[in-house]
Amino acid sequence: MAKEELNAFLGSNTVYEGKLVFEGSVHIDGKFTGEITSEGTLVIGKGAVVDGTFNVGELMLSGQLTGDVVAKRRVVVHSSGVLEGRLRTPSLLTEEGGIIEGQITMRAPAQRPEQPKD
Template sequence: MSDHLDTSGVFINSIIGEGTSFSGDILLSGLIRIDGDFKGSITTEGKVLIGKNGRAECMIKADTVVIGGVVKGDIISSDKVVILSTGMLIGNIAAPRLVAEEGVILNGMCTISNGKIPTEPEETSGDKEVQDDLERYNPEKKVFSLWKG
């Protein structure tokens, strides 16, 4: 797999572009791509794509979730969750399948259900250290900064 999200031949219903911040609850039936900052929740029968520069602090319920950026929150998928090598997830996963490339950062519990529709994962602790790590993470260099900002 590559470090970018291939969306050729795929119709994107909604996009939160790089440099954009949005808070709220999103309910849609298709695909959403996040390249900016999002806080809230996403529910779709389609796909959720978090681009390399995307940051999402939210609960995601979708058919397929592809993470190339940073996600803090729980994910429930009816098909699969894919974490690309540039991806970071602080939260729990409940899905029939999980694909994680080498180099991902994953801090949470995974419930893989062998093709069965998953149930809700346990809530994340909201640990302050995890929040601090999320704020210091630099996805370009795949490193954590010693200083915030």
């Protein structure tokens, strides 16, 4: 993962409901319910519980996530991570102990057809 600016940190005693849009990176250790949209990186810490719809550049999961996830670049499910729901990403890494329960779709981003050279 490229070094991105950490724009927000939702601590372990934080409960948030709603819509979150960000650039860079956001780290959640608390509870979140809602929708997250970003081209950046979403980091879900070991004690975090999140539920909703997630459309991000990258997802780093160490906690529990329930919902629909679209990650444009990649998803990493660490050994303590649990993902329940639908996942779409071109690249997936699951460490031993990580759990994915649901539907996974992995497709490379659409490639443009080559243009004929004159």
